[in-house]
């Protein structure tokens with residue numbers, strides 16, 4: 018490794034960037050690796066931020082993707098608290114916030130996504146929060162607890178997980194959702210209905226079909242929400258959880274194919290042969306469904322990190338994967354595999370009243386598109402296999418508790 | 428410190444020391460051992476840290492819990508001696524443990 022030679026630069030020391038650095042060394046990259054991160058700390062897991070971390074059940078050390086000594090041991094130079102501001106493709110350098118430039122032989126963009134804002138009056142109050150980084154989670158933890166009421170705008174996974182954590186910490190939570198049901202963009206009807214009922218049974222107030230007109234407050238702090246129908250809700254703090262937008266401004270400014278995510282192929286290559294992009298900031302093909310998608314999940318970040326590292330090291334690409342995701346709320350373990358594009362039928366296996374069931378989504382040809390499992394790990398695993406094989410399965414067989422899924426998968 | 432040896436599918440061995448209390452999955456991640464993905468970070472949610480435990484170690488590592496067993500039942504290459512490495516906690520009693528990795532984790 019010649020320190021004078023430009024090496025590989027990774028912008029973004031998050032889940033994807035951290036994983037890429039590790040895979041590059043596993044796959045034999047001999048040049049330098051510089052991991053640039055805007056946040057002050059080493060790469061860490063975000064999923065616990067809305068779950069265990071919020072409830073004080075995780076430590077900063079247990080959150081780390083790899084222990085601190087790892088980076089020195091594998092000659093990965095970390096430059097934390099460092100922001101990249103521009104990519105100069107002609108000069109092959111990354112321009113940094115401090116005015117210096119860092120040359121690259123190869124560049125990986127792993128900048129993640131940023132919480133969307135609503136543009137509402139009152140959104141700048143100090144206790145109106147979003148949740149993406151560890152620092153956000155710390156701010157959120159300070160407003161949770163007995164006697165505190167959190168208003169959560171948006172019933173997505175993060176909003177619902179935080180509602181569950183707020184209740185676990187003895188506080189109150191009210192969730193306001195514009196759509197007619199919770200998780201409208203990411204879950205089927207049955208799962209939405211089940212989860213809404215579970216949250217309500219545990220004291221979370223959920224208002225669907227409700228728009229927020231303004232966040233009201235005084236002395237710089239929010240004290241409540243004004244809804245579009247004129248209702249007012251009091252609260253001690255607000256969490257805005259209405260999705261995230263890819264951090265792609267630098268890629269756009271550099272003239273890369275981007276917009277709705279940096280466009281990449283199955284080797285995580287952008288429109289510039291020296292530049293790769295991975296994780297939440299990308300828009301990628303998903304051959305299983307013949308579509309381009311923007312996925313926001315840890316498994317996807319790891320998968321694309323592998324794709325980029327393999328391509329850079331001249332290795333064959335990883336086998337095509339089935340996208341999947343998990344979420345924990347109360348004692349419910351949710352596991353989802355596949356994506357239900359144009360579903361024709363939803364088949365329920367098991368009994369939601371027993372809090373252990375799965376929903377299989379089939380297309381018009383009865384091919385399994387996706388599975389959503391609640392406390393049903395075997396159904397999740399079976400569904401993942403069926404999605405991968407694009408298996409056609411008779412709904413009656415899926416529904417029949419006496420029918421072994423293992424036999425169906427064989 | 429107790430030692431674990433990870434054997435890749437191609438036969439390559441990686442011997443490491445692993446602090447008691449950490450999982451066999453964490454040992455692989457912290458030492459960048461190829462073949463263990465650990466997508467979920469140790470939550471027993473993904474079955475991407477699948478390993479095979481040799482007969483002579485099975486009594487000491489114990490048998491899979493209910494959740495783990497149902498996940499393993501559908502892992503592509505599962506065997507009776509399959510375990511998820513995130514569910515094996517290192518201890519002095521496991522000093523010398525050997526685990527073998529499958530060809531792929533999907």
Ligand SMILES: Cc1cc2nc3c(=O)[nH]c(=O)nc-3n(C[C@H](O)[C@H](O)[C@H](O)COP(=O)(O)OP(=O)(O)OC[C@H]3O[C@@H](n4cnc5c(N)ncnc54)[C@H](O)[C@@H]3O)c2cc1C
Pocket residue numbers: 028029030031032033034053054055056062063064065066067099100101102127128129130148149150175264295296297298312313314315316318341342343344345
């Ligand atoms: C609260 C929460 C809960 C979640 N729960 C789950 C879950 O249960 N399961 C699941 O699969 N996924 C979950 N996710 C999603 C998952 O965490 C993300 O998909 C994953 O972190 C994406 O990795 P990434 O590296 O693309 O982005 P990130 O992990 O966000 O990393 C991007 C990094 O790049 C840095 N950066 C951005 N721009 C620059 C710049 N110009 N210069 C330098 N650095 C820069 C950022 O500061 C950040 O550190 C959750 C996310 C959140 C926020």
